[in-house]
Amino acid sequence: MKTTRRTIMTTGLAAAATVAGPGILRAQTRPPAARTIRAVPHGDIPTYDPIWTTANMSAYHGAMVYDTLFGIDANLAPQPQMVSGFGVSEDKLTWTFELRDGLRWSDGSAVTSADAVPSIRRWAVRSGSGQLLLPRIRDVSAKDDKTFIIALKEPFPLLLDMLASSTTPLCFIMRKREAETDPMQKIDQVVGSGPFILNAGETKAGNQYVYDKNPNYVPRGEPPSGIAGGKVVKVDRVIFQNMPDSQTAVAALQAGEIDFYEIPPIDLLDQLQGDPNITVENLFELGxxxxxxxxxxxxxxxxxxxxxxxxxxxxxxxxxxxxxxxxxxxxxxxxxxxxxxxxxxxxxxxxxxxxxxxxxxxxxxxxxxxxxxxxxxxxxxxxxxxxxxxxxxxxxxxxxxxxxxxxxxxxxxxxxxxxxxxxxxxxxxxxxxxxxxxxxxxxxxxxxxxxxxxxxxxxxxxxxxxxxxxxxxxxxxxxxxxxxxxxxxxxxxxxxxxxxxxxxxxVQPTAHRKNVTGWLHVPEVIPFWNVVKT
Structure with missing residues (x-):
């Protein structure tokens, strides 16, 4: 079971570990407020390793900086994400996947099959669904820099669904260096290939986490749907702020000091719904x-x-x-x-x-x-x-x-x-x-x-x-x-x-300023791509 988006209504988890290494923005010109989204999620980020834990706050972080091979769309169907093409043998035992062009880590290096293979293996050890998949896998191997193979012991119809799932831990793809970390140990560096980059210089663990648009991210061409399709970032910066007191967070939202509040108290929803500048929206249909x-x-x-x-x-x-x-x-x-x-x-x-x-x-x-x-x-x-x-x-x-x-x-x-x-x-x-x-x-x-x-x-x-x-x-x-x-x-x-x-x-509706639109409805994860602030 995971610590879900509703599991923590106040900060109660240890501050995330200090990170270091390449690929983390340390200083840049601060974007204007009109290009920045300030969000108050349900709690602190317990670790920057979204594979090691099922905590949703770590998954939120993971979705910002990492990408997945597949993603579920709005109809909960798996769609290619980092993968450009794939196929399965006639006996349904050998799946072949090819990575799409333009995938790069935030340190500038190319994403290759050598990264995908250990990422899948590490995820499978920690994930509930991966643990069911693992005994059915004969081998996961790289054919070349862009192609890798999953060989099964028996046909397994739900392979793509598991790789695409937004239930924590998601099958985020990490660099070979991090992906080869013992699954029982946390990674200590954040180098991703996703739509955002963690800005370590502006981040203050336990207080705020700053993510800047990844200028080198190449989104897919399809319209966004769920966590599939084009992850087009339409703002320059997203800041996760810890604000444990609900009254303070509601006041900040109504004053325009924050743009998004994930779990406003149920007894304050009528107050927020009566505010002409606030939209109350349920992003998680099954609750x-x-x-x-x-x-x-x-x-x-x-x-x-x-x-x-x-x-x-x-x-x-x-x-x-x-x-x-x-x-x-x-x-x-x-x-x-x-x-x-x-x-x-x-x-x-x-x-x-x-x-x-x-x-x-x-x-x-x-x-x-x-x-x-x-x-x-x-x-x-x-x-x-x-x-x-x-x-x-x-x-x-x-x-x-x-x-x-x-x-x-x-x-x-x-x-x-x-x-x-x-x-x-x-x-x-x-x-x-x-x-x-x-x-x-x-x-x-x-x-x-x-x-x-x-x-x-x-x-x-x-x-x-x-x-x-x-x-x-x-x-x-x-x-x-x-x-x-x-x-x-x-x-x-x-x-x-x-x-x-x-x-x-x-269900636990979210609340956001009416001038911040484009929220995608995805179970378990809140995407900040496709969001527009006017």
């Missing part, structure tokens, strides 16, 4: 989904009956309302896959349709032998929707008879503690909260949380062979109709074993 992580390693949720009991306890409406207030911004959802996605379904959702049933929950708790032991629930106090969801769920569980102990801390500490496999009373945990973009939750492969591979999996470490067999079937399916059939089977099984749970879906 986000609240995720409840359950620890399978320790009691009580190592017991399936006690995980099932939670299905009859959680009432999504009560968990969403305190944060999102108006139902026009949120919805309850019983599907294992995001509501509104192509594979949303209602298999095995009688528990959801029937509503909260504490008597049923208590019966399952008795069957599971719950002994009254404490349930340690991690609560991120600096992220309102997580804090509120934890408060409400703790109350709901206590009503059924669970002994819940809230462990309040900021999000950065939740991120640290959720990685612990220690018993809950020795620094571990039983339940934590996060969220993920609707696109990532629209299929069984984009995020690690959909896997049930035990110790090698994502936080919670569920184990279930049936789920993995069905995920494999889904990946091999060649049509949407085939995938829908398998998706219903995955969901039927998932709501029996309960690897994790959800607390609903919501």
């Amino acid at each position: 986000a989904e609240g995720y409840i992580g359950l620890n399978w390693l320790h009691p009580p949720f190592d017991n399936q009956k006690l995980r099932q009991a939670l299905l009859y306890i959680v009432k999504q409406e009560d968990m969403l309302r305190p944060t999102f207030v108006d139902p026009k911004w949120y919805r309850t959802c019983g599907s294992w896959f995001a509501c509104g996605s192509p594979i949303e379904n209602d298999a095995n959702t009688a528990w959801f349709k029937g509503g909260q049933d504490l008597a049923k929950a208590r019966a399952l708790m008795k069957e599971g032998g719950y002994d009254g032991r404490p349930v340690v629930m991690l609560q991120a106090t600096n992220i309102p929707y997580m804090m509120n969801a934890a408060t409400v769920m703790a109350q709901q569980m206590r009503s059924a008879g669970f002994n819940v102990q809230l462990a309040p801390m900021d999000w950065a500490n939740v991120v640290q503690r959720r990685s612990s496999k220690a018993p809950p009373d020795q620094g571990g945990w039983n339940i934590f909260f996060t969220s993920s973009g609707g696109l990532a939750m629209s299929n069984p492969y984009m995020i690690g949380g959909m896997a049930t591979i035990g110790d090698k999996g994502w936080f919670g470490w569920p184990t279930d062979e049936r789920n993995e067999q069905l995920r494999d079937q889904w990946l091999k399916a060649e049509t949407l109709e085939q995938r829908k059939v398998v998706a219903a089977q995955i969901q039927d099984n998932a709501w029996n074993i309960v690897p994790h749970m959800y607390y609903g879906q919501w």
Whole structure:
């Protein structure tokens, strides 16, 4: 699971590492305000390495300075980006790709296949989808400076979709030097071939990040669509500013001191919509989904009956309302896959349709032998929707008879503690909260949380062979109709074993000055190309 654009509503992550090296603008004439966009995103950039982390702020940074081989368009279809042409052998095992002309790193050197090959390999180790692709790859190799080959062990219909996905970490292409870095280690230099260049001289980590138009970037000729097509930069500079206090950010937006505010509080949207100089716009159609992580390693949720009991306890409406207030911004959802996605379904959702049933929950708790032991629930106090969801769920569980102990801390500490496999009373945990973009939750492969591979999996470490067999079937399916059939089977099984749970879906509109237009609607990433300031 990632730290999404909605995961951090205030600055709570460590400042990004200091970068050095060629290709970073250190000094130039400061562009006028009319050619500069000042944006307040959801938090700080935790690292300049967008492959090492799933944090969306690092992906935002990555989309500015790096490029991808393919990109999803507005219809979520993969389209060539750094690639000029590609083809697949008759047996569908050998894919050949050719890089387009004009690709250069910001240090002036040419982008070659020698860069693309290790970039793909490093991404595949860190990415949830890449980890499913990796066992199916026989080899990734360079044929010549502009051509590389991905040889598969078996046909894999979703190869291009995975290379194009905007779910973090994106398959950003880095220089050979950075791409050959151990995937478990962060890179320490920023040399990209994307539409912007990081201006290290003007950047003050933890405060502001300055990106200048890359004068040597050659965009594609097609119109922009999603993160595909021509990435034409129409301003000279973009500045990401950290502004944790929402009232300060709203006042700055209304005063024209900033141009874009990613996550204005829901209770202030009416105020912003009433301002003739402000546009409130939803850039992420599927929104986000609240995720409840359950620890399978320790009691009580190592017991399936006690995980099932939670299905009859959680009432999504009560968990969403305190944060999102108006139902026009949120919805309850019983599907294992995001509501509104192509594979949303209602298999095995009688528990959801029937509503909260504490008597049923208590019966399952008795069957599971719950002994009254404490349930340690991690609560991120600096992220309102997580804090509120934890408060409400703790109350709901206590009503059924669970002994819940809230462990309040900021999000950065939740991120640290959720990685612990220690018993809950020795620094571990039983339940934590996060969220993920609707696109990532629209299929069984984009995020690690959909896997049930035990110790090698994502936080919670569920184990279930049936789920993995069905995920494999889904990946091999060649049509949407085939995938829908398998998706219903995955969901039927998932709501029996309960690897994790959800607390609903919501949208979080952005707000920007009306004279700043051209925003592209892309899941998980905010593109600053194509944006015009008049």
